[in-house]
Amino acid sequence: MSRNIDELKLQANTIRKDILRMIYNIQSGHLGGSFSMVEMLTALYFDEMHYDPKDPSLKDRDRFVLSKGHTAPALYATLANAGFFPKEKLMSSFRRIDSMLQGHPDMKKTPGVEMTSGSLGIGLSAANGMALGNRHQGIGARVYCMIGDGEINEGQIWEAAATASHYHLDNLVAFTDVNGLQNDAETKKVKDMLDIGAKWKAFGFHTIEIDGHDFNQIFAALDEARAKKGVPTAIISHTVKGKGVSFMENVVAFHGKTPTKEEYENGMQELENAI
Numbered sequence: 001m002s003r004n005i006d007e008l009k010l011q012a013n014t015i016r017k018d019i020l021r022m023i024y025n026i027q028s029g030h031l032g033g034s035f036s037m038v039e040m041l042t043a044l045y046f047d048e049m050h051y052d053p054k055d056p057s058l059k060d061r062d063r064f065v066l067s068k069g070h071t072a073p074a075l076y077a078t079l080a081n082a083g084f085f086p087k088e089k090l091m092s093s094f095r096r097i098d099s100m101l102q103g104h105p106d107m108k109k110t111p112g113v114e115m116t117s118g119s120l121g122i123g124l125s126a127a128n129g130m131a132l133g134n135r136h137q138g139i140g141a142r143v144y145c146m147i148g149d150g151e152i153n154e155g156q157i158w159e160a161a162a163t164a165s166h167y168h169l170d171n172l173v174a175f176t177d178v179n180g181l182q183n184d185a186e187t188k189k190v191k192d193m194l195d196i197g198a199k200w201k202a203f204g205f206h207t208i209e210i211d212g213h214d215f216n217q218i219f220a221a222l223d224e225a226r227a228k229k230g231v232p233t234a235i236i237s238h239t240v241k242g243k244g245v246s247f248m249e250n251v252v253a254f255h256g257k258t259p260t261k262e263e264y265e266n267g268m269q270e271l272e273n274a275i
Contacts, residue, residue: 003047005215010275011081012042016244017271018077018087022094024264029095029103032254034074036179036212036239037146041078043218044144053083056111062141063114063130067123067157068148068177069104070256075113076101084112121154123147124174128164131172131232142226146175150182153191158203164232165204172232173225174205177212179241181252200234212237245270 015038023029041064045051049062066075076094080087085100093099100109104118115126127145134141147157164172176196180187193199201207206228210217218237225233241255242248245267248259259267 003219008039008042008046008215011046012038013244013271013275015042015074015077015081017268018080018090019073020245020259020264020267020271022073022077022090024259025091026095027258029073029258030070030256031073031259032181032241032248032251032256033068033148033177033179034071035243035245035248036241037071037074037175037177037237038078038243039213039215040146040175040177040218040237041074043215043222045078045082047219048222049144050141051082051112053079053112056084060139060141063127063143065115065123065127065130065143065145066105066113066117067127067145068120068151069117069123071146071148072101072103072105075105076110079110079112082112085110120148120151121156124157124160124164127172127174128160128167128169131164131169132167134171135169140171142171142173144173144175146177148182149176149178149180149187149193149196150190152176152193152196152199158199161200161203161205161234168230169232170229173222174200174232174234175212176200176234176236177239178236179239181241181250181255183255185252197234197236200236204231205234206231207234207236209236209238212239213243244274 051061052058093101105113107113131143208221248254
């Protein structure tokens with residue numbers, strides 16, 4: 001594990017620029033929630049996880065499940081930068097009919113995608129199955145699942161949480177991206193889930209709360225999760241929707257708003273100036 005934080009920050013910035021280019025290029029896509037989870041994806045794919053982009057079906061690979069599938073731009077940009085497919089595909093294929101990069105992840109079309117997602121609430125159930133399957137096969141790999149804070153309105157998330165706890169899936173980590181906004185408004189106004197950490201803890205998870213943009217905190221949480229035996233871990237990651245571009249940060253419209261030409265150019269300039 002390199003844990004070179006400066007290099008990881010540069011990689012995160014590259015991923016954000018790729019996300020912005022993709023969405024502006026096709027004039028469609030979910031930007032805010034893609035930006036909010038970039039550091040977590042960067043930590044996982046460029047330091048933490050074991051995988052081989054030349055062999056996406058490697059038996060003992062670690063797996064990442066994107067439960068909040070509408071933030072596929074972040075996953076695609078990460079996979080491309082990690083070498084799963086050429087980066088040119090980000091511009092030529094994203095959200096195009098019959099392409100390899102659909103609006104939501106499709107495991108039959110995209111190398112590195114572990115689960116077809118889109119309908120919110122289903123990812124943790126699938127991640128449970130992967131973690132349980134690894135245990136039955138004697139595979140020591142780990143499974144990571146990214147869940148949105150709006151998504152936890154879905155009851156299936158909590159059914160899956162109970163299942164993970166029941167089977168003591170200590171090879172499973174559930175990230176909750178708590179950026180405070182969802183499609184229509186603040187998450188607290190749509191449905192207030194109150195103390196999210198306490199909920200995960202009540203369902204039997206080892207619970208850790210972090211700044212989801214701080215690499216040191218992300219890695220400390222991942223280390224703690226790996227050391228914790230007998231229970232799954234929930235990492236509640238407090239983030240900023242639209243992180244990285246000042247006028248997009250904490251703006252609910254940028255959940256799914258396509259940037260104008262001026263917004264795109266100003267956003268790219270901010271990201272360029274950040275490095």
